[in-house]
Amino acid sequence: MAFFDLPKEENIPPAASHWLDELKRLRGITTVPESRLAYVSTPWILEAQVTAEANLFNQRSGRSRFSWEARMFAFMLVAHARRCTGCFGSSRRGLIALGFDEAALDGICANPVALPLPEREQAFVRYVLRFALDAMDVRPKDFREMGAQGLTPDDVREMIGFAAFCMFNTIFTTLANTALHDE
Amino acid sequence: MAFFDIPRDEDIAPGLDELKRVAVSTPCCGDWVTHAPSPQIVKPRVTVEASLFRPSDPSVFSWEARVIAFMVVAHARRCDGCFGASRGRLTKLGFAEPALDGLCANPSVLPLAEREHVFVTYALRIATNPSELQPRDFASSKPRASLRPTYRRPDAPPTLS
Numbered sequence: 001m002a003f004f005d006l007p008k009e010e011n012i013p014p015a016a017s018h019w020l021d022e023l024k025r026l027r028g029i030t031t032v033p034e035s036r037l038a039y040v041s042t043p044w045i046l047e048a049q050v051t052a053e054a055n056l057f058n059q060r061s062g063r064s065r066f067s068w069e070a071r072m073f074a075f076m077l078v079a080h081a082r083r084c085t086g087c088f089g090s091s092r093r094g095l096i097a098l099g100f101d102e103a104a105l106d107g108i109c110a111n112p113v114a115l116p117l118p119e120r121e122q123a124f125v126r127y128v129l130r131f132a133l134d135a136m137d138v139r140p141k142d143f144r145e146m147g148a149q150g151l152t153p154d155d156v157r158e159m160i161g162f163a164a165f166c167m168f169n170t171i172f173t174t175l176a177n178t179a180l181h182d183e
Numbered sequence: 184m185a186f187f188d189i190p191r192d193e194d195i196a197p198g199l200d201e202l203k204r205v206a207v208s209t210p211c212c213g214d215w216v217t218h219a220p221s222p223q224i225v226k227p228r229v230t231v232e233a234s235l236f237r238p239s240d241p242s243v244f245s246w247e248a249r250v251i252a253f254m255v256v257a258h259a260r261r262c263d264g265c266f267g268a269s270r271g272r273l274t275k276l277g278f279a280e281p282a283l284d285g286l287c288a289n290p291s292v293l294p295l296a297e298r299e300h301v302f303v304t305y306a307l308r309i310a311t312n313p314s315e316l317q318p319r320d321f322a323s324s325k326p327r328a329s330l331r332p333t334y335r336r337p338d339a340p341p342t343l344s
Contacts, residue, residue, distance in 0.1 A: 003321030048234035052227040063223065083314035136261040143186035153187050157221045168231075174313040183318045 004038045004179040012040050019046035026054055035086050038176035049172060056165035058158075065155050069098055070121035073108065074128040075166055080109045081133055084170035086177050123149050124159055131163035187217040214264055247276055248299035251286065252306035258287045259311050 012020070020032050020040070039045045057071065058064040064071065072094045079087035095105055100116075108115060112129065115122045127146065130138060146156055218224040242249065254269035273283055278294075286293060290307060293300050308316060 001322075003318070044234040044237070048227075048231045051230040055223040055227040058223070140186070147186060154221065156186070157218055157224055160218075161221075161224045161227070165227075171309060171313045175309060175316060178316055178318055179321045181318055183322075 002180050002182050004176065006034060006037050006180070007040045013043055015043035016040040016046055019043060019050050022050045023053070026050065026060055033086075033090075034180055035173045035176040038180055039172070045172075049169075052165050052168055056161040058162075065158055066124045067117070067121055069095075070117055070124045071162065072098065073115060073117065074125045074162060076105070077109065077112050077125065077129050078132045078163070078166040079170060081129065082167070082170040082174070084174045086173040087166070087170050120150065123151060124155075127151075127156075127159050128163045128166070131160055132166050135163070189216055190220050244302045245295070245299055247273075248295055248302045250276070251293060251295070252303045254283065255287060255290045255303065255307050256310040259307065 016039075020036070023032060023036060023046075024030065036046065036049065039049070054060065057075075059068070059071075072091050076088060076091035076095060079085075079091055092102075092105060096102070104116075112125070115125055117125065123146070130142075143156065151159075215228070218228070236249065236253075250269050250272045254266060254273060257265035257269055270280075270283055274280065282294070290303065293303055295303065308320075
């Protein structure tokens with residue numbers, strides 16, 4: 001028996017319904033993934049998830065300084081490194097919808113330096129991956145290098161926020177999917 | 184010259200006052216202020232801290248357990264800022280520095296009730312190695328009925344242990 005149950009419709013608290021509706025609007029979807037339904041009994045967690053996604057993943061705001069492709073590549077590579085199958089699957093679907101084929105994406109996961117993106121977008125992906133996986137090993141000289149590559153402090157703030165969101169999301173998704181399944 | 188500047192007051196995004204109210208980590212200093220010009224960073228950080236750390240709301244786990252979990256995760260992730268903030272909080276709660284050093288060296292020896300001990304142990308595993316957890320790890324905690332999620336009526340107050 002799985003540790004988390006999926007709630008029945010009538011057991012979803014109104015506060016959770018509000019955040020599930022926000023998530024549908026944000027992602028342009030009609031069905032909420034199980035990895036989010038697993039948190040309906042704690043609407044404050046859904047609020048944190050949706051607020052972080054809306055502001056840091058930036059899919060609807062139109063305020064991002066980087067392309068949607070670059071953000072999806074970064075999300076895929078962090079999910080791959082963190083072995084989050086849920087995030088990895090959703091990023092792959094997003095990239096396939098953008099016209100990338102599976103074989104090319106496998107190649108990019110195996111060798112993330114060969115990205116089909118302009119240099120500035122490649123820098124975004126490269127640094128997001130570092131921030132997510134090795135934040136403590138980033139040094140002041142790395143920021144000077146970012147500046148030399150034309151990245152502004154606001155660009156880098158967005159990269160830090162994006163990396164933080166990827167880490168945050170992999171924890172919620174990985175564990176919800178594990179707790180929703182039996183061995 | 185540093186890459187980030189500390190912003191002037193007029194460049195600080197709305198929402199930072201809310202942060203002062205909810206912040207657990209050193210409020211409005213250092214890393215928080217460097218992100219202050221960006222409302223897209225400030226808003227989720229404030230919401231996440233208020234919603235997930237829940238310093239001002241009842242939690243099913245004690246404040247001590249949450250701050251100890253924060254400290255051991257910060258120690259494992261080598262985040263000096265979070266580590267210092269958690270140590271400051273724990274010192275105010277009456278923990279001595281040598282005792283905290285001992286906890287960081289060996290988190291299995293926690294001065295907490297069994298259920299709180301389980302919270303810290305799993306928070307550390309979840310934060311550092313979520314993909315290593317298997318369904319059996321959740322199953323093994325089933326006898327601890329209080330760790331199993333429950334669906335509360337929306338108007339019911341949070342359950343305190």
